[in-house]
Structure formats: C-alpha cells, structure tokens
Amino acid sequence: MSTQPSSSRILLLFAHPSQARSEVNSVLFNSAKQLDAVTAVDLYAQYPDFNINIEREQQRLLSHDIIIFQFPVYWYSTPALLKEWQDLVLEYGFAYGKGGDALKGKLFFCAVSAGGREEAYQTDGFNHFTLRQLLQPLEQMASITQLTYLAPFALFGSRTAKEEHRITRHSALWTALLEALAKGELDIAKARQLENMTSYFNEQELNQ
Ligand SMILES: Cc1cc2nc3c(=O)[nH]c(=O)nc-3n(C[C@H](O)[C@H](O)[C@H](O)COP(=O)(O)O)c2cc1C
Incomplete structure (x- = not known):
C-alpha cells in the first residue's frame, strides 16, 4: 500500500x-476548521476585492503537504476567485517551468458540491461527462505543477x-478522509484511481 509520510499538514x-x-x-468547512492538522482559508472572506496576496499564498503552499x-x-468549474488564485499564485518559476518545483510531491484534490444529480454526470447523461472528467483542467494543473492528484x-x-438528510453522512466521510490524510494513513494509489473519493471508505470503516 502506498501511503504518505506520517503526520501531514493540510491546506x-x-x-x-x-x-x-x-x-x-x-x-464541511466548519467541521474541517476543528481539526488541528487543517489550515482552513476562506478565500472570499480574505480577498473580497480579488486582491490576492501572492507571496502569502505561496508561503502557505510551501508550509503544507496536502x-x-x-x-x-459553478459552470462545471471553480468560482471565479479560485480561478484568479490559480492564475496569480501558481507562477512560472514557483509552481512550474524552470526552477518551479515548489509543489512537487504534495497531494492535491478538490472537495466539491454539484447541484446536478450523479446520473446527470455520465457520458450518456444530461451533462455528458463525469465530474472527474469535467475537472480535468485541475487534474492537468496538478500534473504540470508536479502535485499528486487524487x-x-x-x-x-x-x-x-439537506432536506434528504444526506449531509450528516457526507460530513462524516469528509472528517474521516481528513483524519486519514493527516495521519498519513490514506492509500494514495487507491485514492488516485477512484471516480469519487466518497467511495474510499466502506460503511464498516466509517463506523469504527
Ligand atoms: C452561478 C452558479 C453556477 C452553477 N453551476 C453549476 C454547474 O455547472 N453544475 C452543477 O451541478 N451545479 C451548478 N450550480 C449549483 C451549485 O453547485 C450548488 O448551488 C452548490 O453545490 C450548493 O452548495 P452550497 O449548499 O454549499 O451552496 C451552480 C450554482 C450557481 C449559483
């Protein structure tokens, strides 16, 4: 089993x-904030005018493993500020290009919610592509910046x-995932291959 080094810091x-x-x-954000291993950054609260502090963001990246x-x-992609963050923070010479290996070997993934149903996110469904396929620009961003994509x-x-009472279980999966990541216990090879990381744990593991 390929795992990360024990004890990781999560950004x-x-x-x-x-x-x-x-x-x-x-x-999900509020429950992640409770975990010691997690540095939880609310980008819209920090940068309401989109004036991103590139130096601070790069330092944060350097001091975390995940x-x-x-x-x-939003429109099969990220909200605008997160795109702006990518455009400004992932500079040539820092994240990619000559000498740009600051992110090499760190883990990266997206935690997302989609209004569409899972059956809509299929090749023959309403949205024509799976969510993992639609997030391929981020997967390729990870590849270019030498991040390990999960x-x-x-x-x-x-x-x-909420009305279907699905948030409690999802939140429990989220906390279990963050805790496994923080302890270096996640099976990376398995996490790379899944379509959706929500299927990483089975019910038995979740209830332990
Ligand atoms: C501007 C905008 C664009 C959206 N685009 C999509 C989309 O492309 N696909 C989708 O499944 N849901 C889309 N949604 C629905 C959001 O993903 C949904 O409201 C969100 O996941 C709910 O999470 P929250 O309860 O944390 O706000 C969009 C919503 C807004 C406001």
Whole structure:
C-alpha cells in the first residue's frame, strides 16, 4: 500500500461567494476548521476585492503537504476567485517551468458540491461527462505543477441534500478522509484511481 509520510499538514482553500445561502460547503468547512492538522482559508472572506496576496499564498503552499480546493461547482468549474488564485499564485518559476518545483510531491484534490444529480454526470447523461472528467483542467494543473492528484470528493444533488438528510453522512466521510490524510494513513494509489473519493471508505470503516 502506498501511503504518505506520517503526520501531514493540510491546506484547505475554500471558495464560495454566497456562503450565507450555503447548506453543504459551510458545514464541511466548519467541521474541517476543528481539526488541528487543517489550515482552513476562506478565500472570499480574505480577498473580497480579488486582491490576492501572492507571496502569502505561496508561503502557505510551501508550509503544507496536502492542498485541497473546496468549492461549489459553478459552470462545471471553480468560482471565479479560485480561478484568479490559480492564475496569480501558481507562477512560472514557483509552481512550474524552470526552477518551479515548489509543489512537487504534495497531494492535491478538490472537495466539491454539484447541484446536478450523479446520473446527470455520465457520458450518456444530461451533462455528458463525469465530474472527474469535467475537472480535468485541475487534474492537468496538478500534473504540470508536479502535485499528486487524487480523485475529487464530491456531493451530487447538493441543493436537496439537506432536506434528504444526506449531509450528516457526507460530513462524516469528509472528517474521516481528513483524519486519514493527516495521519498519513490514506492509500494514495487507491485514492488516485477512484471516480469519487466518497467511495474510499466502506460503511464498516466509517463506523469504527
Ligand atoms: C452561478 C452558479 C453556477 C452553477 N453551476 C453549476 C454547474 O455547472 N453544475 C452543477 O451541478 N451545479 C451548478 N450550480 C449549483 C451549485 O453547485 C450548488 O448551488 C452548490 O453545490 C450548493 O452548495 P452550497 O449548499 O454549499 O451552496 C451552480 C450554482 C450557481 C449559483
């Protein structure tokens, strides 16, 4: 089993422009904040005017082993501030290109919610592509920057998740995943291959 080194620091970069109406991501972000291993950054709170502090963001990246982008899927992609963050922070000579290996070997994945149902995210479904396929620009960003890309952790049908009582289980999976990552216990080869990291744990493991 390929695992990470024991005891890892996790940088959670959260981008949600209308958190007052959030039913899913706000719950996950708040539970992640409780974990010692997690540095939880609310990007829209820190940069409401999109004036990103590149030096600070690069230092944060350097001082963590695992990078997570957390966001609601907007137009099959990230909210605008997270795209701006990529455009500004992942500079030539830092994240890619000559001498640009600051991110080499760190783990990276996306924790996302999508309004569409899982069956819509299929080749023959309403959205024509799986969510993992639609997130391929981020997968390729990871490849160019030498990050190790893991499968997205995704909740589908997010706008009805609360009334359908699906958030508690999703949140438990999220906490279990973060704790396994922090302790260096995640099977990386398995996590790279999944379509959705929510299927990493079986019920038995979750209830332990
Ligand atoms: C501007 C905008 C664009 C959206 N685009 C998509 C989309 O492309 N695919 C999708 O499944 N849901 C889309 N949604 C729905 C959001 O993903 C959904 O509202 C979010 O996951 C709910 O999470 P929250 O409860 O944390 O706000 C969009 C919502 C907004 C406001």
